[in-house]
Amino acid sequence: MSFNDPEHTMAFTTRRVTEQNYPVLVVSHDAEDGAWQFLCGTTNDPKEGVTEALGSMLERHPEIEELADLPLGWIAWREDETSAWIREPRPG
Template identity: 35%
Template sequence: MGISKYVDKSKKSFPFSDTPNTAVITCTHIVDDKEPILFVSHDEDDGMWQFLCGREHSDDDAKIVSLKYVFELDHTIGLLKNLPCGYCAERESLNDKWRISQQ
Protein backbone atom coordinates (compact mmCIF):
# COMPACT_ATOMS: atom_id res chain seq x y z
CA MET A 1 0.00 0.00 0.00
CA GLY A 2 2.83 2.41 0.79
CA ILE A 3 4.45 1.89 -2.65
CA SER A 4 1.22 2.57 -4.59
CA LYS A 5 0.74 5.75 -2.59
CA TYR A 6 4.24 6.89 -3.64
CA VAL A 7 3.62 6.01 -7.31
CA ASP A 8 0.33 7.96 -7.34
CA LYS A 9 2.07 11.00 -5.87
CA SER A 10 4.85 10.91 -8.50
CA LYS A 11 2.30 10.69 -11.33
CA LYS A 12 0.63 13.87 -10.08
CA SER A 13 3.92 15.76 -10.16
CA PHE A 14 4.46 14.94 -13.86
CA PRO A 15 1.69 16.85 -15.65
CA PHE A 16 1.86 15.51 -19.21
CA SER A 17 -0.39 12.75 -20.51
CA ASP A 18 2.59 11.46 -22.52
CA THR A 19 4.80 9.07 -20.58
CA PRO A 20 7.89 10.54 -18.87
CA ASN A 21 10.19 8.59 -21.21
CA THR A 22 8.60 10.05 -24.37
CA ALA A 23 11.38 11.12 -26.74
CA VAL A 24 11.43 14.86 -27.45
CA ILE A 25 13.67 17.17 -29.43
CA THR A 26 15.69 19.88 -27.76
CA CYS A 27 18.93 21.67 -28.54
CA THR A 28 22.47 21.74 -27.24
CA HIS A 29 21.94 25.34 -26.12
CA ILE A 30 19.43 24.11 -23.52
CA VAL A 31 21.14 20.85 -22.55
CA ASP A 32 24.78 21.96 -22.57
CA ASP A 33 24.64 25.75 -22.20
CA LYS A 34 21.63 25.86 -19.83
CA GLU A 35 19.79 28.43 -21.95
CA PRO A 36 16.06 28.80 -21.19
CA ILE A 37 13.29 27.08 -23.14
CA LEU A 38 11.60 29.87 -25.09
CA PHE A 39 9.88 27.94 -27.89
CA VAL A 40 7.77 24.77 -27.65
CA SER A 41 5.98 23.02 -30.48
CA HIS A 42 3.72 19.99 -30.51
CA ASP A 43 3.97 18.82 -34.10
CA GLU A 44 0.74 18.01 -35.89
CA ASP A 45 2.06 15.29 -38.20
CA ASP A 46 3.65 13.01 -35.59
CA GLY A 47 2.82 14.50 -32.16
CA MET A 48 6.51 15.10 -31.45
CA TRP A 49 7.35 17.71 -28.84
CA GLN A 50 10.16 20.22 -29.46
CA PHE A 51 11.64 22.36 -26.67
CA LEU A 52 14.01 24.97 -28.07
CA CYS A 53 15.85 28.12 -27.04
CA GLY A 54 14.48 30.30 -29.84
CA ARG A 55 17.78 30.68 -31.69
CA GLU A 56 18.69 29.41 -35.15
CA HIS A 57 19.78 25.76 -35.18
CA SER A 58 21.73 23.35 -37.34
CA ASP A 59 21.27 19.58 -37.37
CA ASP A 60 24.32 19.32 -35.08
CA ASP A 61 22.45 21.27 -32.38
CA ALA A 62 19.65 18.68 -32.08
CA LYS A 63 19.37 16.43 -29.03
CA ILE A 64 16.85 13.69 -28.28
CA VAL A 65 15.99 13.48 -24.58
CA SER A 66 13.03 12.36 -22.50
CA LEU A 67 10.06 14.58 -21.75
CA LYS A 68 10.78 14.07 -18.06
CA TYR A 69 14.35 15.34 -18.52
CA VAL A 70 13.10 18.57 -20.12
CA PHE A 71 10.38 18.96 -17.47
CA GLU A 72 13.01 18.64 -14.74
CA LEU A 73 15.06 21.38 -16.42
CA ASP A 74 12.08 23.75 -16.50
CA HIS A 75 8.85 22.98 -14.65
CA THR A 76 7.08 25.91 -16.35
CA ILE A 77 6.70 23.78 -19.47
CA GLY A 78 4.10 21.87 -17.47
CA LEU A 79 1.78 24.80 -18.17
CA LEU A 80 1.77 23.56 -21.78
CA LYS A 81 0.70 20.01 -20.95
CA ASN A 82 -2.52 20.42 -22.97
CA LEU A 83 -0.92 22.14 -25.97
CA PRO A 84 -2.70 20.54 -28.94
CA CYS A 85 -0.82 19.01 -31.83
CA GLY A 86 -0.25 21.66 -34.48
CA TYR A 87 0.32 24.45 -31.95
CA CYS A 88 3.37 26.16 -30.55
CA ALA A 89 4.14 28.41 -27.60
CA GLU A 90 6.71 31.18 -27.33
CA ARG A 91 7.96 33.58 -24.70
CA GLU A 92 10.67 36.23 -24.55
CA SER A 93 12.19 35.08 -21.24
CA LEU A 94 11.58 32.70 -18.34
CA ASN A 95 9.58 35.43 -16.60
CA ASP A 96 7.19 36.01 -19.51
CA LYS A 97 3.91 34.21 -20.13
CA TRP A 98 3.63 31.68 -22.92
CA ARG A 99 1.98 32.97 -26.12
CA ILE A 100 0.21 30.12 -27.90
CA SER A 101 -0.46 30.04 -31.63
CA GLN A 102 -1.32 27.57 -34.34
CA GLN A 103 1.61 26.44 -36.51
Protein backbone atom coordinates in the same frame (compact mmCIF):
# COMPACT_ATOMS: atom_id res chain seq x y z
CA MET B 1 3.68 14.80 -14.60
CA SER B 2 0.70 16.35 -16.34
CA PHE B 3 1.76 15.56 -19.93
CA ASN B 4 -0.30 12.78 -21.49
CA ASP B 5 2.90 11.25 -22.85
CA PRO B 6 5.05 8.92 -20.70
CA GLU B 7 8.08 10.58 -19.13
CA HIS B 8 10.43 8.43 -21.24
CA THR B 9 8.95 9.92 -24.46
CA MET B 10 11.74 11.49 -26.46
CA ALA B 11 11.48 15.19 -27.27
CA PHE B 12 13.54 17.33 -29.61
CA THR B 13 15.68 20.08 -28.15
CA THR B 14 19.14 21.62 -28.53
CA ARG B 15 22.50 21.20 -26.85
CA ARG B 16 22.17 24.77 -25.63
CA VAL B 17 19.05 23.82 -23.67
CA THR B 18 20.40 20.53 -22.30
CA GLU B 19 24.09 21.32 -21.78
CA GLN B 20 24.27 25.10 -21.38
CA ASN B 21 20.96 25.61 -19.58
CA TYR B 22 19.55 28.08 -22.10
CA PRO B 23 15.89 28.84 -21.33
CA VAL B 24 13.15 27.17 -23.35
CA LEU B 25 11.52 29.97 -25.34
CA VAL B 26 9.71 28.02 -28.09
CA VAL B 27 7.61 24.87 -27.68
CA SER B 28 5.98 23.00 -30.54
CA HIS B 29 3.55 20.08 -30.35
CA ASP B 30 3.74 18.67 -33.85
CA ALA B 31 0.49 17.74 -35.59
CA GLU B 32 2.06 15.10 -37.83
CA ASP B 33 3.45 12.79 -35.16
CA GLY B 34 2.66 14.36 -31.78
CA ALA B 35 6.34 15.06 -31.14
CA TRP B 36 7.35 17.77 -28.69
CA GLN B 37 10.07 20.32 -29.43
CA PHE B 38 11.58 22.46 -26.65
CA LEU B 39 13.81 25.09 -28.21
CA CYS B 40 15.83 28.10 -27.13
CA GLY B 41 15.24 30.09 -30.32
CA THR B 42 18.94 30.83 -30.78
CA THR B 43 20.04 28.21 -33.31
CA ASN B 44 18.84 26.39 -36.41
CA ASP B 45 22.04 24.36 -36.75
CA PRO B 46 21.14 20.67 -37.14
CA LYS B 47 24.36 19.78 -35.29
CA GLU B 48 22.87 21.43 -32.18
CA GLY B 49 19.80 19.18 -32.24
CA VAL B 50 19.45 16.42 -29.64
CA THR B 51 16.70 14.29 -28.15
CA GLU B 52 15.93 14.22 -24.44
CA ALA B 53 13.36 12.31 -22.40
CA LEU B 54 10.29 14.37 -21.56
CA GLY B 55 10.74 13.63 -17.85
CA SER B 56 14.32 14.89 -17.96
CA MET B 57 13.20 18.06 -19.74
CA LEU B 58 10.65 18.66 -16.98
CA GLU B 59 13.32 18.23 -14.31
CA ARG B 60 15.58 20.78 -15.99
CA HIS B 61 12.83 23.18 -17.08
CA PRO B 62 9.76 22.71 -14.84
CA GLU B 63 8.08 25.77 -16.37
CA ILE B 64 7.26 23.77 -19.51
CA GLU B 65 4.65 21.85 -17.54
CA GLU B 66 2.40 24.88 -18.11
CA LEU B 67 2.24 23.75 -21.74
CA ALA B 68 1.26 20.12 -21.16
CA ASP B 69 -2.18 20.87 -22.65
CA LEU B 70 -0.78 22.51 -25.81
CA PRO B 71 -2.88 21.04 -28.65
CA LEU B 72 -1.40 19.12 -31.54
CA GLY B 73 -0.33 21.52 -34.27
CA TRP B 74 0.19 24.44 -31.89
CA ILE B 75 3.24 26.43 -30.87
CA ALA B 76 3.96 28.46 -27.74
CA TRP B 77 6.65 31.08 -27.40
CA ARG B 78 7.81 33.81 -25.06
CA GLU B 79 10.25 36.71 -25.30
CA ASP B 80 12.38 35.59 -22.36
CA GLU B 81 12.21 33.23 -19.39
CA THR B 82 10.18 35.69 -17.29
CA SER B 83 7.56 36.41 -19.98
CA ALA B 84 4.16 34.76 -20.28
CA TRP B 85 3.69 32.07 -22.92
CA ILE B 86 1.84 33.05 -26.10
CA ARG B 87 -0.02 30.14 -27.70
CA GLU B 88 -1.20 29.92 -31.30
CA PRO B 89 -1.81 27.39 -34.06
CA ARG B 90 1.41 26.62 -35.86
CA PRO B 91 1.50 28.35 -39.25
CA GLY B 92 1.17 25.87 -41.85
